[in-house]
Amino acid sequence: MNPVVVVTGASKGIGLAVTTILLKKFHANVVAISRSTTPQLLELKSDALLILECDVSKALTGALQHAANHYQGLDGLVLNAGTLDPLCRITDDTPLSSWKKHFDVNFFSLVTAVNAAIPSLRRSKTGGKVVFVSSGAAQKGIAGWGPYNAGKAAMNSLCRTLAEEEPGVVSVAVRPGMVDTNMQTTLRAVGAFSMTEASYELFVKAHAEGKLVKPEECGHVIAALALRAPKSFSGQFVSWDSAECAPFRKE
Structure with missing residues (x-):
């Protein structure tokens, strides 16, 4: 049986790219979990794709159990679902409830x-893999990104801990870079209100100069790692364009 990989946040952006690559290049069975189903995701529908609509903050356990039962097991887990909201300063009037929701x-x-x-x-015969889609924000405290910075740092910590507690499963966090997704559109639209001018201009300039990473570029690395990440990567935070990830990049 072909390997089975779950992808959260699979309906657009990086998640959609990872889902597409897993299906079309690596011939994996994919469980696509997302809050809603987009036309682009529906275009991929086949016997190898199970689409589950789910709010990851509320009903994820049931969705994953259904996925495991449907395919009699799982081999990989790509944790890509996430939100940037709220963009805020630590000392502004953003309620703590917004941080908690994030x-x-x-x-x-x-x-x-x-x-x-x-x-x-x-139980995976190929060795289970967990890929956390992280961010450079996990290591750099970008002004105006308080919840996001902290959440990604906590993600990397969770990855390290999981690697220690589950040595039979490879757990790796991946920095996808500045990817041309809806998050970048949001940053250009409203980021100036909370970010520093220098940080905001960096993102605007990257878009204007065509330097944003294409989802399928970093997505290829993520998809490949979900199937064959080596033990040496477990607990690590790696950049999609690093030398160590070269074997997993699109040829």
């Missing part, structure tokens, strides 16, 4: 997903 999506859903998937990943 963490429900960007961090606590990861814990839920791992708990639900790990029994199947332990």
Whole structure:
């Protein structure tokens, strides 16, 4: 049987690219989990694709259990679902409830997903893989990105801990770079209100000069790692364009 990989946040951007590559290049069975189903995701529909609509902050356990039962197991888990909202300063009037809602999506859903998937990943004949889609923000405190910075840093910590606790499963966090997705559109539209001028202009300039990463470029690395990430990567935070990821990039 072909390997089975779950992708959260699969309806657009990086998640859609990863789903497409897993299906078309690596011939994997894919469970696409997203809050809603887009026309682009529906275009990929086949016997190898199971689409599940799910709010990752509320119903993820059931979705993953259904996925594992449907395919009699799981081999990989790509944790890509996330939100940038709220863009805010630590000391502004953003209510703490907004920070908590952010963490429900960007961090606590990861814990839920791992708990639900790990029994199947332990039994994977190819060796279970968990790929956390992280960000350079995990290491750099970009002004105006308080919740996002903290959530991605917590993600990387979770990845390291999972690698220690589950040595039979490879867990790796990947920095996809500045990717041409809806997040970048949002940043250009409203980022100036909370970011520093220098940081905001960096993103605007990258878009204007055509330097944003294409989702299928970093997505190829993520898809490949979900199937064949080596033990040496476990617990690591790697950049999609690093030398160590060269074997997993699109040829």
